[in-house]
Amino acid sequence: MSNFADLLICDALIYDGSAASPFRGELIVKNDKIMSLGAPGSLPREGVKEVFSAEGAILSPGFVDVHGHSDTPVLKVPTGDSKISQGVTSEVVGNCGFSEFVYSKEGNALGDAPLDNCDGSFDSYCRRVEVARPALNIAALCGHNSLRIKVMGYDDRKAAPAEIAEMKKLLQKALQQGAAGFSSGLWYIPGSFSDTEELKELAGALRGTGKPYCTHMRDEGDTLLESLAEAIEIAKCGDGILQVSHFKTLHPHNWGKQDAALAMVEKARAEGLQVFADRYPYTYSSTSLRMAVPAPYDKIDSASLTKLLRESSEERAKLTNLLETGSGKRDNWDKIILVISTAPEHARFYGKNMLEIAGELSMSAAQACVKLLSEASPSAAFGSMSETNLRRFLAQPWLLAGSDGSIFAFTDGRTHPRAFGTFPRFFQLARQEASIESVICRMSALSARQFQLCGRGRLAPGWFADLVIFNPEEYFSAADYGNANAPCTGVKRVYVNGALAYSPDGNLSRERRGRMLRVSNNPAGRTRPAVC
Incomplete structure (x- = not known):
């Protein structure tokens, strides 16, 4: 050599x-x-x-995206355009309780086709990523929603002890094979059907691994503080390592809860828990338009809801009434922007809010929402966060950068701007609240240490x-x-x-030397990362 x-x-x-x-x-x-x-x-x-x-x-x-959703997209777009062009060299996938590998044979909850040549194990998913030769490194969490779907489908009930034991066995196997931690998405079905005791028992699989419990909490608005308390209690059942996903205060009447939420984090840290959080630097979230609907429709998965509304004019009328005058009534339709849809005919509405779409369709915003949901599975950006609160979150030394987005190609269809813009925007906003060296530390070394990405995140x-x-x-x-x-x-x-x-110079060749990062369990424990 x-x-x-x-x-x-x-x-x-x-x-x-x-x-x-x-x-x-x-x-x-x-x-x-x-x-x-x-x-x-x-x-x-x-x-x-x-x-x-x-x-x-x-x-x-290189930067570490600690909250990504590129489980399947990295196989479809291995060049990693949206991430790599920002300087992201490693991504943690499997967030919000969804990890594709668990239910690959049965299909998945996010609307993607089952993974080819994947037997439902973490090990087989790793091999698929390695064959794809991605441009960036990938680490993956094992998701609670996926485990629940695998074991008990979308049943709206408490898990039986035998079912929890089966989920825990699958989680332990994934952790042994190199999963970087355990994630939950308790705002989404079927995770929302679970109780705290189920999560605490599963989090016990983390004990002795040095790996985090990462959670999209049960609620980030009206019951934010209760949900944060639940997350802390669940993390205690593992190794006391918590990663709060996209930490935020949803809806104006909850913005004042930020002080109490920050105090809870500081108290937990002072007691010895390793609590970190991540955030994308936008005041608009992005998720399924289905999240705009009230009970009982909020407990129906996207595909089933579309089928129900498409086939029943009575159900369309009932849901419209709930959105106009009932429990789902809202006055912020102008803060819901259509991002993308599975129906090509919806493309003309991309980037427009629901009031604008309603005007083009000559109907109310509620009617327009129901119409879109009856025709496809649209995704939307929801504007419900405070810019002031965002900046205060970004000032926290334990707040890491996470896009909450997937890999997209430069030529792909629509998405939330966070897919291509999280890291420069995080850098520019956070540097107004802290030193550049501390911001870069949070975007690289501290993130790598939280997820045990050994040998990454530092120049040495x-x-x-x-x-x-x-x-x-x-x-x-x-x-x-x-x-x-x-x-x-x-x-x-x-x-x-x-x-x-x-390189922005298209004349230079781009190599794909990213790796699947299998994270070893650490029975001896690990040194608690300092903040930057």
Whole structure:
């Protein structure tokens, strides 16, 4: 093997991920690892295959998206366009309780086709990712909703002890095979049908692994504080490691609960629990339009709801009445924007709010909502969050970056702008509340440590060469609800495991050297990550 290095990056302002002050310097890469860092001009040039000047730019560890949903998309779009173009070099998938591998044979709850050549085990999913050769690294959680679907379908009832035992056995097997943790989505069916005791028993599978319990809490609005208390209690049954997904305060009348929520996190941390959270830097969420409907329709999965409404004019009328005058009445239809739909004829409504769509259809917003739901499974952006609260969340040293999005190709259809814009927007907003070095630490090293992505998230000799070079004054999201697939600006180059994974210069070849990151259980425990 040649002793010559593959790459030297010089003239860089280096943020090494540790939250230490930046320094001018250079870095050498050989194969998939960082060989050395040094002062300007201090590292040998002889025999180096490529020298790249990062003049005017930051060199930092590649970013970690701790809350992604690319379980299946990474197999369909292995180039990872939407993530890699932001500087994301690793993604944690399987969030919100949904992990594709668990129920692959039976189909899945997110509307994707079953995974080919996957026997329902974590190990087989890993092999599928490895065959796909993604551009970025993938770590995966094991999801509670998926376990419940596998064992008991969509039954609206408490799980029997034997069913909990079967779910726990599947979870333990996934953790042994390298799953990075256990996730829940208690706002979604069938997770919403479970009680706290079921989750506490399952979380016991985490004990001794050093892996987190990651949760889309039961509620992020009216019962936010009760839901956060539940999440903390569940985490205590594992290794006391909690990751609160997309931490937020939904709806204006709940915005004032932020102080109490933050105090609860600080109290839990002071008691020794390892509580972290993540957030996408937008005040609009994105989920199924079905989430706009009230009970009893909220307990019906998307496909079944579409079938019911399509076949029954009586059900359409009943739901419309609930949305106009009953329990589902709302005055914020202008804050619900159609993002994408499974019906091609809905494309003309993309980027428009429900009042605008209703106007084009000459009907009420409630009628328009029911019409769309009866024709397809649309997704929408819901505007119900506070910009002030968002910025305060971003100031917290334990708040990590998570897009809550999937991988999309540059040429793909519509999505929420967070898919292409989370990391530049997180960086620009968070740097107004904290130092750049602490923000980069949260986007890289701290995130990698929370999920035990060993050897990643720092710039140091012997660590994996996951790198991003970007100009901080040009690093901005270009995506919006009208053009959600626009790549961000300011990124010069992205390297994954030492290979060039992205450059805005289309003339350069892009390699796909991402890896499936199997996370080992850690019976001896682990050092609690510090905050940045």
